[in-house]
Amino acid sequence: MISQNFKVFAVEDDPIFSRMLRYLLELDPENEVQIFNKGSEMLNFLHEKPSLVTIDYSLPDTNGADLLKKIKAENPDIPVIVISGQEDITTAVQLLKLGAFDYICKDTELKDRLLNTLRHAKRNESLVTQIELLKEEVSRKYDFEKSIIGQSVAIRRIFSLLEKATGTNITVSITGETGSGKEVVAKAVHYNSQRKSKPFVAVNVAAIPEDLLESELFGYEKGAFTGAVSRRIGKFEEANTGTIFLDEIGEMPLHLQAKILRVLQEREVVRIGGNASVKIDVRVIVATHRNLAEEVKSGNFRQDLYYRLLGLPIHLPPLRDRDNDILILAKHFLDSFTKENKMGAVKISVEAAAKLKKYTYPGNVRELKAVIELASVMSSDGIIEESDIIFDETSANEELLNTEMTLDDYTYRIIRHYLQKYDDNVIQVASKLNIGKSTIYRYLKQMEALGI
Numbered sequence: 001m002i003s004q005n006f007k008v009f010a011v012e013d014d015p016i017f018s019r020m021l022r023y024l025l026e027l028d029p030e031n032e033v034q035i036f037n038k039g040s041e042m043l044n045f046l047h048e049k050p051s052l053v054t055i056d057y058s059l060p061d062t063n064g065a066d067l068l069k070k071i072k073a074e075n076p077d078i079p080v081i082v083i084s085g086q087e088d089i090t091t092a093v094q095l096l097k098l099g100a101f102d103y104i105c106k107d108t109e110l111k112d113r114l115l116n117t118l119r120h121a122k123r124n125e126s127l128v129t130q131i132e133l134l135k136e137e138v139s140r141k142y143d144f145e146k147s148i149i150g151q152s153v154a155i156r157r158i159f160s161l162l163e164k165a166t167g168t169n170i171t172v173s174i175t176g177e178t179g180s181g182k183e184v185v186a187k188a189v190h191y192n193s194q195r196k197s198k199p200f201v202a203v204n205v206a207a208i209p210e211d212l213l214e215s216e217l218f219g220y221e222k223g224a225f226t227g228a229v230s231r232r233i234g235k236f237e238e239a240n241t242g243t244i245f246l247d248e249i250g251e252m253p254l255h256l257q258a259k260i261l262r263v264l265q266e267r268e269v270v271r272i273g274g275n276a277s278v279k280i281d282v283r284v285i286v287a288t289h290r291n292l293a294e295e296v297k298s299g300n301f302r303q304d305l306y307y308r309l310l311g312l313p314i315h316l317p318p319l320r321d322r323d324n325d326i327l328i329l330a331k332h333f334l335d336s337f338t339k340e341n342k343m344g345a346v347k348i349s350v351e352a353a354a355k356l357k358k359y360t361y362p363g364n365v366r367e368l369k370a371v372i373e374l375a376s377v378m379s380s381d382g383i384i385e386e387s388d389i390i391f392d393e394t395s396a397n398e399e400l401l402n403t404e405m406t407l408d409d410y411t412y413r414i415i416r417h418y419l420q421k422y423d424d425n426v427i428q429v430a431s432k433l434n435i436g437k438s439t440i441y442r443y444l445k446q447m448e449a450l451g452i
Contacts, residue, residue: 005032006122009050011042011067012083013060017106021054021083024114031118039067046074052101052121054114057084057091065095072099079121081114148181148188149332150325154317158185161314166192171311174287179366180316182287183247190243195283198242203235206248214256215272218263224273236269236280243283249309250290250301257302264308284309319361319368326357329365333372334384346376351386358420359391360413367392412443 008031012018018035025033036042039055039062053071057064064082071080079101084091092103102117104110148155148162162185165172172189174182183202190200208216215224219234236244246252252260263269264284268277286309295301319326330348338346348356352375361367371389378388418429419440430437 006030006052006125007032007034007048007050009034009036009042009045009053011036011039011053011055011059013037013056017056024111025054025118027115028118038062039070043067043070043074046071046078049075050078051125052079052081052118054081054083057082057086057095065091065098068095068098068100079124081117081121083110083114148184149329150322151328152317152322152325154322155325158314158316161312162188162192165189165312165314169193169195169283171283171309172285172314173292173310173312174285174314174316175291176287176289176316177318177362177364178289179364180318181365182316183245185314185316186243186245186247186285186287189285190245190283193243193283195242199239200243200245201235201239202245202247204247206251210253213253214259217256218259218269218271220272221274224271228273231271234269234271236263236282237278239282240280241282243285246284246286248288249286250288250292250295252301254300254302257305261302261305261308264305284311319364320359324357326361326368327353329368330356330372333369334376337373337376341376343376344382346379346382346384348384349386352384352389355386355389355420358416360416363392408443408446412446415440415443 006028008025010018010021010025010033012021012035018037022033022035025031034045034050036045037060039059042053042055055064055067055071059067064084068080068082071078076099080099081102081104082095082100083104083106085106087105087107095103101121102113104113104117148158166189172186174185176182186202187200190196203217205213215232215234217234217236219232219237220228222228222231263280266277267281268279270277292301292306292309296303296306319329327348330353334346334348338344356368356371363370371391372384374390375384375388378390379385414433415429418432419426422428422432426437426440430440433440
């Protein structure tokens with residue numbers, strides 16, 4: 001989207017040429033042209049942020065190179081076209097190195113060159129504007145209470161920690177089960193911080209083969225190994241001035257942990273096959289579903305790196321511990337999916353809502369989203385019924401055994417599973433599990449008292 005007025009400052013001391021320049025620039029009615037006789041006069045108005053500046057190389061009070069430097073020092077984003085009466089390749093190269101947008105000679109091709117360059121400048125401005133709008137849209141998207149859906153006590157605590165995380169550049173370590181929303185939280189921290197207009201680079205450590213991980217993170221020089229036909233910057237350099245998010249950091253091989261530690265301590269990287277160090281300014285956010293303290297005790301994770309990464313710890317609760325957030329999230333996913341697919345309004349029946357609340361969600365928020373989207377497709381007459389809610393019971397049972405809990409917690413989870421499966425028929429569940437009805441009621445009452 002191009003602004004209504006494309007403001008052009010033209011610095012030209014020759015009155016005849018300045019009139020011609022104004023004529024050419026105003027061929028496009030969108031352009032708002034202002035002529036200056038001296039470079040110093042134009043600099044006094046540079047705070048008005050023109051869209052483009054044209055300068056004569058030879059002026060009574062300065063030369064093109066010096067004026068270009070002063071413009072770029074005050075606002076490096078303004079494109080500057082240098083117009084000269086002489087065709088001097090050396091001068092043109094020097095000015096382009098100083099940041100000139102183009103170098104045009106006062107010859108018979110002036111009109112075509114100038115108008116063509118002006119079109120390029122406008123196209124660039126349009127792209128920059130679109131990028132800024134996208135960045136603003138992303139920032140709004142990752143407003144805490146829009147990106148992290150829920151009102152439970154556990155989530156309100158997360159909001160409080162996020163407020164603290166965005167005020168500084170402290171390292172943030174996010175823990176939680178798979179599917180609990182760790183990357184969403186990482187993006188919320190970045191896009192609400194002072195670095196929100198800078199890069200956010202996410203790296204899933206577990207998804208990259210071990211033999212490729214080092215080059216992916218640190219980059220490499222041309223010829224560093226077979227297949228390295230050109231230099232490539234790594235993810236740390238790509239994230240410079242912004243944030244790097246290292247997801248599943250617990251899967252990082254030990255030999256690379258030492259290199260990561262050095263990068264964090266020295267704030268510099270050395271590409272594979274290179275000797276020169278590259279300074280970086282990167283905020284680090286890490287996430288893992290593992291207990292890193294236990295990994296340190298087991299010798300799988302360096303203790304010095306653990307303390308370096310700990311920073312501000314944020315633990316995301318599993319969905320099963322978020323009470324009514326299950327239904328709030330379900331409605332959010334339902335509205336998003338039906339709108340995206342132009343399905344019209346779809347509601348969740350009371351029975352379906354009850355079934356959603358009883359399930360333990362081993363896949364957490366990610367699983368709930370998949371369940372709701374499938375239920376939307378399976379529903380009829382704009383209502384999701386209980387039978388439309390389909391869970392992956394195999395996944396749930398495997399997750400039950402992989403999760404470390406107390407015996408009481410395991411027993412309660414098993415009882416809840418069977419109550420859901422047999423429609424809260426306590427007598428039938430007691431028979432299936434070969435336990436007394438009083439045992440079932442005791443566990444339910446005990447867990448209710450604990451707020452689970």
